[in-house]
Amino acid sequence: HLLQEKGLSGSGAAWKTLIEHYSGNPLALKLVSGTVRELFAGDIAAFLREGEIVFGDIYALMEQQFQRLPAIEQELMIWLAIEREALSVKDLHEDLAHPIAKGNILDALASLRERAMIEVGANHRFLLQSVIMEYVTKYLVECISMWIRSEDIVHLGQYPLIKAQTSDYIRESQVHFILVPVAEKLIVADGEGDSVQKLRSVLTKLRESGFQVSVYAAGNILNLLMYLQADLRGIDCSNLTIREVNFSTAELPEANFSHAALTHCLFKSTFTWILCLAVSADGTLLAAGTTTGELRIWRVADAAPILTCVGHSDEIRSVAFSPDGQRVVSGSEDHTMRIWDVANGVCRHTFHNHTDMIRAVAFSADGRMVASASEDGTITLWNSETGQLLRILQAHLARVRTIAFHPRLPVLASGSDDLTVRIWDCMTGASFVTLNGHAAGVRMVAFSPDGALFASGSEDRTIHLWNTASWEKKGVLSGHTDRVRTLAFSSDNRTLVTGSDDQTLRIWDVVSAQVTSVIRGHTNRIWSVVCVPGTHQLVSASEDDTLRWWDMDSGYCLRTLQGYTDLIKAVAFHPDGKMLVSASEDQTVRVWDVQTGHCLHVLRGHANRVRTVALSPDGMLVASGSEDETVRIWDIQTGRCLKVLRGHTHLVRSVAFDPTGRWLVSGSHDQTVRLWNVHSGHIQRGLQPQQGLIWSVAFHPGGELIACSGDDPAVSLWNIHTGELACTLQGHIQRVWSLAFSANGRMIATASDDLTLRIWD
Template identity: 25%
Template sequence: MLLHLSMNSMRSTRFGNVALSLASILWASSSAGVFAADAKSTDGPAKVTFEDDVKPILRQHCFNCHSQSDKRGGLALDSYGAMMEGGGSGEIVYDDGDAETSRLWQLVNHDDTPVMPPNQPKIAAEQLQVIRSWIEGGILENSGSKAKAKKKNALAFVASSSGRPEGPPPMPEALPQRVPVVTQRAAATTAIGASPWAPLVALAGQKQISLYHTETSELLGVLPFEEGIPQSLRFSRDGQFLIAGGGEHSVQGIAAVYDIKTGERVAQVGDELDTVFDADVNDNMSRIALGGPQRMLRIFDATDGTQLFDIKKHTDWIYSVAYSPDGVLVASGDRSGGLFVWEADTGRLYLDLAGHKGAIRSISWRDDSNVLASASEDGTVKLWDVNSGKAIRSINAGSGGVTSVQFDHKGQIVTAGKDRKVRLWDANGKQLTETPAASEAVLEVAITHDSSQMIYGDWTGSVKVSAISDPKKIQELAANPPPAKERIGAVEQTLASIKVKLTPLQEKRDATTANWKSAEKALAEMDSKLAQQNEAIAKNQSAIAAKKTQREQTVAGLPALVSKSRDAHDSVIASRLGLGESPDDAALVKAADLELSLAEQLSKIAQQRRQIVQAKKDEAALAATVTTQQTELAALQTKRAEMEKAVEVARVATEQAEKSYAAVAGELSEVEKKRQLLAEAIQ
């Protein structure tokens, strides 16, 4: 929304009115001379104090209009006490060291209007630096003053988000189980809040807040609210925190922030003289707004509880307060039908939404921050376009008055009214469904994060959960649950039944695990056999290749041997022909040597021919062996594939058994934890 984006970039101030108007603060017109701050000779940084440094500057520029004798706008600046008191629009400086949000600094530095001093040049830079240093140093009164250390609560260290959190949505982990107040019957329902992302609902009771699981109706814990009765329950935008506003009528009112997981109260603001009817936190958990019978919309720093500013425009009790989801605006509605929208950072009036003829009992923002819904005792719910400031739709949501309204993530609207009905409407105002009539007027309603259930409570204190798909399907929740000693028996019975379920699941898990391990062992043995078989085949194939190479080499060498033997044969024939009739002994010896050489050559040729034949036989035998081995290998591989499937089946069965066991074991652990918390609550 462009308008919201531009507004969000405006400078932050601390005050609800345009703060100090021209009529409220008029600075004296005086000479343009400059008083330098007194130099101080110290070993460390010099203290900047009101008496020594700031007062001389204010005397020069401001005392003519802002002193005890002439308090323009109700503001006097000639004494430290008067300055700390502020003027008609509230305080102008704070001891938090933040100059940028100081109203005094914004006006003298010309960051906001009306600029001061009026009709004069801006105060000299040297003097402005003195004022800024004084604020940042803790607004010390004199040289003996010490800056206050602001106490920060747990919210000061929270990295908040304004939307759906990553991972599982926040749910209670170990909440208190003690019931502060036990009553025979519940009081009228004052507040119901549903988590924006989790199956979790908070119910207001007497000095307590009960948290339930909306899908199981299980009581998850009880948060103490010792100040009285919670009148409003809202979750932070990311669902991590619960903001409760309430107290005791004509005695006290506060707003408290609880951590959903632990139940710890991490922040508390306000000290009203009457109860708080509604409270809400902005998108980044830095500010809390609250309203009530005192007709003041108050804005607090959520991290240290400092009151930032008041908004005084309401003329009657403030029933409803809500920040827009983007944190840019804050809306408030009162008993006289006044409905206003304010700039969240400055407190300036943004819209005056006139149209209702009865008290504004409830307001709710659509997720995109563009539409505001208001529920009134005039019987209507109006949808307001906050860009144009016009009512874009008016829904007749119940005779006698509408008491509660809430948007869901789909833009649908759930309403409750004095006609005892709860209704669900689409974004165009068409009724989708309604619940059976309650016994009394329905005062509060909420819708679950998944838009599947409506939770509502009536004047008798009865709280019901109705399924949107079948509104007649109803379950009841107790805003003031039974004490721990009455609930622990049921928890022990649950523990016993879970243990009964757990034993066979454990046996099945052990059996499937053993089967899986056995199947994996058999598969490993098979892999070993396959490796041996492949090794044997490779060895025989290598032998075949070697014999083939040797045979081919022998065959290749035969022609040379045969040729040589022919030459030798020719020499033998020639020697025989040359012997004649009476050869001498030398001729005979020579002929004998030639014949012997020929015989040796022929023998070698015959031997190599036999080797060639034998090599062929060996190759054939090895090839047959390899064929047999390969056949056996294929059979082993087929068997291995079957074994691998068996291992996978065993693994899946083991995982399923483990999952089933873990689920019940986890349930057992949670119930045991709850039993322990109940036992501690009883003690």
């Protein structure tokens, strides 16, 4: 009523938000009402959209109250502003850079409550009101900026800019409200270059002083240098106390950390891309299969690594826990399936039967049976204890992508590129139901934990829900804008989570068949998702090289494990032999000096891992092909990207220049070969060799022919002028990975999955 008399207006929600921002403080509300009336014509919503709630008289009021506080009370308020969430007395005691008795902390907190400067939330945890949080944060930013500019390493060590190991959404808030404003203040005052030099000077002063009490100072400097993208090659951090630093995206070549004490820091993990996930039935363990053939196991609660199992010789495409959590099964592109002991990482069984990569594995509900599905179109059932082959299921007309056992019955479901889902009787091996309706290949299937519902996700961007009692379709879930790769039911049977190449996770209510929330945060396709039993958490793995923990209710990211993907996928020598170009899974192309081993250029621009590189005959240009479906042309001297060639609809696996350097050929998993004009970047000709995925292309030294190989064992040669097939080389019995012409053009060499290398005339 008081504020309405001041000429303010807004919806009920706007009034509620305004009052909550100032915790109902009459003086603060009276002061802010004038600003809302004069600058926003009384429109509360317009004022709230500006995001600034501490200004003018409000700021003066906050400053007056804060400056009157004893030092210990100011310190506690600053820590509550840094943490940005409710804290216990224990949390505050651990945060303080110097020891203070818990009794003194309790007395200070009681005093702050009496002054209405803090609030008490659930479980006796303390937090700041919004208006006070904003004031204290601004005060901290001013102080840290001043301490850096004056090189006051004593005060700079009192507080961190971020907490490296806190929940991701909290750390992102700390970066936004504390670290970035500090960096911006330094740049405004001294410019970016001088600011970097000042930060380096402070780091040197810390190292030379040997002042170990300055707990957070070195960490603050490093976080700022990394935010400013300073060149940290050879940086000397020896003998420093380094705390609360996020090293997960840092590049620190030749850095010196000898005798440094690193605590509470966040680092890159050493795993490469994760293709599949599984969670144990009790929700305590998480298993993952990687592109390097490693099976990794983490503890779910704190992401602590438990086990790494090595044995597969190629990518692991699927993993599953046994019902008792004592074993894990893994299926790989090396055509084998393995069962591992979780207690010690020993491989109990290795199963050899499939003639192509294994796409999916699963344990039966009683754990006695294990199944594998392959690109050879078959599903194999095994005794998980003895390793005995029980049955081979055959009916699908294309590769089998996914399988799932019913949680209570001896029934198996499978999804295939033939657009169907089949339901099998495990005892007889008969397919007794075929589910149709998808318009593209089926990527993932799953039963709800109670077995009442069944879900199938497809490349057609939809999810179909089925009633397992009648196998009638219950609904179609639409909303993803790219293929659905993964899905999982929550343990309470009420929720379905789906992940897609559109980089989103969607949460669906299975009763209403409606989406309840969309989670965004990944920056590349999502490979796998699992719901953690007994919790409201889910874990997702993406091609952005991260493993993320999410809260399903809020959509907040709780934890991120940042993998380190540096596998080199291709190399090519410069014509003069003095330089080497490499293509990496870290999305870069690098140019190396062969004699010194130094990296001359890092070529950045691709949005996914780089699969292939080639150099022009004159050595002036580099061509690279990537899983981002593009080909890029680079100037090798400057490292500048000259052209981006777009047209492929799947990853580019191979590129090659013609002998004149005027033409470039590319082969892709979209099953096409394209001929490009290097100068214009335009497509000159497109070929569809009908060989499945294209793995390798090469120009004949005469420049008239292109050779290409793919999933089909035959190698084809094409005339570039007419686009006609010149000849076919037949002899291999499995896919041909690589080919190369001899320098005189009289021979061609081919290498295949059939374990042979052939030389052709």
